[in-house]
Amino acid sequence: MSYFVTGATGFIGRHLVQELLDHREGDVHVLCREASLPRLAALARRWGSDRVVPVVGDLAEPGLGVDPAWVAEHAGGIEHFFHLAAIYDMTADDATNETMNVDGTRHALELAEALGTAHLHHVSSVAVAGDFRGRFDETMFDEGQHLPSPYHRTKHESERIVREESAVPWRVYRPAIVVGHSATGEMDKVDGPYYFFPLLKTLRDTLPAWVPMVGVDVGATNVVPVDYVASALDHLAHLPDRDGEAFHLVDPEPMPVVQAINAFCAAAGAPRFVTSLDGPGLLPRVLRPAALLSGVVGNPVVQKALDPLTSRVGIPAEVLAHTSFPTVFDARRTERALAGSGIAVPDLEGYARTLWSWWEEHLDTSTGDDQRIRSALRGKHVVITGASSGIGQVTALKVAQAGGVPVLVARGKDKLEDLKALIELRGGTAHVHPCDLSDLDAIDALCTTLVTELPSVDVVVNNAGRSIRRSLKLSEGRFHDFERTMQLNYFGAVRLVMGLLPAMRQQKSGHVVNVSSIGVQTNPPRFSAYVASKSALDSWSNVVSSELVGDGISFTNIHMPLVRTPMIAPTKLYDKFPTISPAQAADLVVEAMVGRPHEINTLLGNAGAVAHTLAPRLTFRILNLAYHVFPDSTAAQGTPPPPADDTRPPARETEQLMLARVLKGVHW
CATH class of the missing domain: 3.40.50.720 (NAD(P)-binding Rossmann-like Domain)
Structure with a gap:
């Protein structure tokens, strides 16, 4: 066949x-x-x-x-x-x-x-x-x-x-409207609901998530992920005796537009919309928002007039006329044909965050569209450690989007090569330099290679890091935890910068960005090894800044809040915690490269630092409360995880979520 x-x-x-x-x-x-x-x-x-x-x-x-x-x-x-x-x-x-x-x-x-x-x-x-x-x-x-x-x-x-x-x-x-892969989020262009993502990002960045937004009932939409469409096509095509038939690859339960948008608002951390009382039965069909929107915006003259305005937020005027379907698509024939195959449309709310993350990391062009960022990064060689995933990977994509040249450093060569290929596919340039940053000799060799092969070393982003969440009581027989964490987070970063300093001095310019932690300001329990290593790098950078400022070399320490990255994935406690995305973290890194401030902090981080200065005893008591509310992980305790089918709620989950939401971004 x-x-x-x-x-x-x-x-x-x-x-x-x-x-x-x-x-x-x-x-x-x-x-x-x-x-x-x-x-x-x-x-x-x-x-x-x-x-x-x-x-x-x-x-x-x-x-x-x-x-x-x-x-x-x-x-x-x-x-x-x-x-x-x-x-x-x-x-x-x-x-x-x-x-x-x-x-x-x-x-x-x-x-x-x-x-x-x-x-x-x-x-x-x-x-x-x-x-x-x-x-x-x-x-x-x-x-x-x-x-x-x-x-x-x-x-x-x-x-x-x-x-x-x-x-x-x-x-x-x-x-129906085909969106990205439900498991990976992969999508190749902005279409359908993606046109509205820049607006949701703006709302997220300007308003607290708890602010209710006023919405209207504009009807129902119908979206399906590409993996469902491809799987259904393959299965239906090979069924016997079905020629001459049509199949609807749709969600059999269409979702109101506002509900779909709210699923993406939740994924983005943006405020959600509430619908007004204007649904069926309260207004004649011709006066309902869906009918009015379709009738007015569907007019070519109106579209031409609106397009300059709507395009500013990334939404072509033509799209507004097709935000909802007046049609209900009956898919009973398709459902019967797929019965027993295991192929079904997943719930949008279950994979909306996956779609959002892919868009934010791969399709959001705001970095490249910002002339200030492009002017600062165009042609600059940016060494990024930990570039194979998480913050480092997205930072590399954003640097390339702005015309910079990311120099990708991490242990895994294959992942770096994949990232390089993706950057080149999008018209950018990148260099791959695998290195184990816990090996000081390997770092020395890397520095020699970079100085020899690159025309300049303009920015160094110390992003690679190791995090250990374990109480001191459980660490007393594990001194190697402190040694390993310090080796990568402090000694490795210092060794890299010192190896590249001669080139920066010679070119009379250079900037170092340290991806530090909000923990340096708030000192949360169970992170003594991690926070100490980040504090050491902060202090070293602060001291040498005064020595190097005359050489045109500067430093930025980013006290990063909790980020949804592979590094925190083993701590299942964090699955329900409010976090920022790798793309939001990468935006902070880009701002550090462009604006070059001495520090980038969050409001909560600054509040924590002030609390430790003005009321240290009270602050330690509050942190001790959190120490007892949040347990050590099963990995830290050396106990096996509960069975996969264990549905018992974790102890004190209410108190944990309350503290996590009030003190958003702190590592617990």
């Missing part, structure tokens, strides 16, 4: 190819333009299979522009032809939609017929329903519905072509 896939380098396409490679046998032939062969080669390495075979062609050409000799050679050998190549963009113009969606589909049918394909699988869209009001089931297609945009019209027309003109037995699949 072999396959032919158009749009394999696209978002849904590459996940479908992975499904075929994982669960099916035979070659997967993928259509690819000549100019996109390098991108396909990169994807093939990611797929990790030699069964992916590129076929040079073009969607805009008859027969997809595939060489007739190739067609003759493979005629009769392609059982399944998947046509995914199209434009999925509400903002695209008529001509682009016509070429990609309509002409492209007709050309795909020509090739499928020439190949003698057994089954044609056409990925359409719920957009074919237009603004149909009511329940739209999988047997329905042309119901006289209005098609309000070029995208709606051309998706409807391309499906009509398949239904009426295909000589090959066909199946049609209509996904």
Whole structure:
């Protein structure tokens, strides 16, 4: 059995190819333009299979522009032809939609017929329903519905072509709004709900999370993660005797728009919206917000007038007219066909944070769009330790986005190479230098290499670190905890900076950013090894700053609050704690590089430092209370974790969450 896939380098396409490679046998032939062969080669390495075979062609050409000799050679050998190549963009113009969606589909049918394909699988869209009001089931297609945009019209027309003109037995699949992978968050572009993420980020950064926002009922939306779509496509395509049918790849329980936005607000830590009393039954249909919004914003003249304003917050005016669906998509046929497969649409609220994190770390362009940041970092070589994950990884992406050159340092070479490849794929430049920063000799060798190979060393970000959460009572026989923590967090960082200082002195400039901890200011219990190592680095930097300021070398200590990174993952206590994201932490690092303040602190951290100065005894008593409220971890106690099915609530969880929320960001 072999396959032919158009749009394999696209978002849904590459996940479908992975499904075929994982669960099916035979070659997967993928259509690819000549100019996109390098991108396909990169994807093939990611797929990790030699069964992916590129076929040079073009969607805009008859027969997809595939060489007739190739067609003759493979005629009769392609059982399944998947046509995914199209434009999925509400903002695209008529001509682009016509070429990609309509002409492209007709050309795909020509090739499928020439190949003698057994089954044609056409990925359409719920957009074919237009603004149909009511329940739209999988047997329905042309119901006289209005098609309000070029995208709606051309998706409807391309499906009509398949239904009426295909000589090959066909199946049609209509996904709803497709978002990122529910497990990884991976997404390749801003679309659908992602247009509103910059606005949610602004709300998060300007208002406390507890402030209620006023919202209105604008109807329901329907989103599905790409992994569900790809898995369903693979399964449905291989069911016997289903040709001539359409399948709705939708959430069978559509979610109100406000509820969906609130799921992302919760993920971002932004204020949430409450709906006003304007729902069904209280106002006539034509006066409800959903109808008014669709009617007004759907007008091209209004869109043209609004676009300069809405684009400032990253939302094209055309998108506002399609924030909700007037249609309820009946997916009972699809649900029956998927029964027993384990393939189902996950609850959005369960993976919203994953989607948000991916956008914040990979798709948010605010760093690159900030001229102040670009001016400060363009062309600068930034050495980042601990760059393989967490804060270091996102900092590297942001530096590259601003035109800087991240120099990636960590123990794991493979992860650094993956990060470098991602940066280069986005048009940036990065260098990889694996190093064990707990090995002082390895650091010396690294410094020699960096000074020799780099034209300059402009910034050093001491981000790599080791955190140990263990009470002194449980540490009395573990002095090596203190030695290991100090070795990496203090000696390793100092050794690196001292090794690079001669180059910085020679160029008469340089800046060092130390990712320290709020614990240095608040001194929470159980972190004696970790906080001591960070305090030592702070003190060293403060002392040498006065010696080096005349050489143009400066330091910034960031007293970072609790960050949701792999370093804190083993402490399951933190799963319910309020934390900042790695992207928020990376923004602080970028500000340290650009503004070069002596310190970056949080309000709570400053309050803790003042409390220790003005009322030390009272402060220690409060911390002692927290010491008794928060237990040592099972790992610190050397006891096995509770069984996976143990649903008993942790002791004193209420008190723990209350303290964690009041003293947000402190390590407990």
